[in-house]
Amino acid sequence: MVDTPAFGIHTIDTGFHRPAFDACYLVVENGRGAFIDTGTTHSLPRLLAAVEAAGLQRSAVDWVIVTHVHLDHAGGAGALMQALPDAKLLAHPRGARHMIEPLALLNGARAVYGAQEVTRAYGEVVPVPAGRVVESHDGMVVELAGRPLVLIDTPGHARHHHCIWDERSRGFFTGDTFGLSYREFDTAQGPWLLPTTTPVQFEPEALKHSVQRMLGYHPERLYLTHYGCVEGVPRLGEMMLAQVDEIVALGERLRPLPAAERHPALMAGLAALYTARLQRLGSTVPRDDALALLAMDLELNAQGIGIWLDRAR
Structure with missing residues (x-):
């Protein structure tokens, strides 16, 4: 499922686990594209369909940015990079090596979920060639056809987590740092949001600091991986x-x-x-x-x- 884009931001349901559970985003600016998060290897057909639906050639996608390297966010990055010949993959410096050699990442997931479930849920996790991987740094600015995307270090859910500020939409792509908000629970008062403390790097004080830092940008919307765009950010x-x-x-x-x-x-x-x-x-x-x-x-x-x-x- 791909939504009708506002601000050139396409929300793609990756199909992981259940509908409206796991999203990634395709940001389009002046005929160029950047993915933010990828879902799993099983998500690849949906992501490539989104590129086509946006009127882009695969060679027009410049960046694949993973908020962090947990497999529901980055497991499909290697397969996607194989299909996008000119893209660079941007990852947090603590996570970049796991995109190049995912064995430790897979073993960590197997310890939590079991080997059979990891294979079923995530498929084959493909390494990304080291020469195509770029490490982020706090305050880094990526230019997408003149549209600045600012990366800030946001630990608390994971130490290898950064979030992406988009001035155009006045929105943050939050990965898991700003929690989860499932659309089934929306009410007249607005969405409900909960922190995610999944293994193994939950650090509450760091998480609060990251959230407070993001609020300091006065965002008008959050692009959550789980799930979709939400507004009313001060309340959230x-x-x-x-x-x-x-x-x-x-x-x-x-x-x-x-x-x-x-x-x-x-x-x-x-x-x-x-x-x-x-x-x-x-x-x-x-x-x-x-x-x-x-x-x-x-x-x-x-x-x-x-x-x-x-x-x-």
């Missing part, structure tokens, strides 16, 4: 920061428990936090349906909080 920023504090308080309360007891307690605590937020927002999604939609997030966020607690200890 307050919601995001408050929930990080709630998560920290939950983790600290459960810290003394043995790991085998702590994980289910974390999942139950997160479920209670999420459903309370949804109720206050006026969500009409039944509780069981909401928890089913959030099942993967509950599991992975609890894992990530547990790793943070153990590391802090």
Whole structure:
């Protein structure tokens, strides 16, 4: 699915996991293109169809920018680069090497999901030739046919994470730093947003600093990977920061428990936090349906909080 673009920004549903779950973006300016995030290798036909639908030749795509190297964001980068002969891949300096040699990245995913699930969900992860990889730096400006895209270092979800500021749209491409917002939960009050604390580099103070830094740009919209463009950013920023504090308080309360007891307690605590937020927002999604939609997030966020607690200890 490709949406009707505003500001030359095409939202592409990568098809990962379920509809309207995982997005990447094609930014088009004066006949040139840049992808931001890629989805998985299975997403490749949708991404190439978006290039064609935008009226571009594949040789007109100058950049493939991955916000970070988690496989739902960057797993398809190598395959996409093979199809885009003139593009450069731009990655955070902590993540660039994993685009060139993805074995450690794959082994990390296998440790979380299992080898069979990684193969099923992500397909073959193709290395990117080192000569086509560019490392970002904080404050770096990429010019897309005269349109500046500014990269800022945004740790907290992952240390290898940067976000991209686009002055034209007054929007940030946020990867996972500014959380997740699934369209099923939208209400008359607006979208709901939750932090993602998936393994293994959740760092709450760094995450809050990154969010506050992004809010300092006074963005009018956020282009989330999970999922799509959302507005009303000041409200979402307050919601995001408050929930990080709630998560920290939950983790600290459960810290003394043995790991085998702590994980289910974390999942139950997160479920209670999420459903309370949804109720206050006026969500009409039944509780069981909401928890089913959030099942993967509950599991992975609890894992990530547990790793943070153990590391802090």
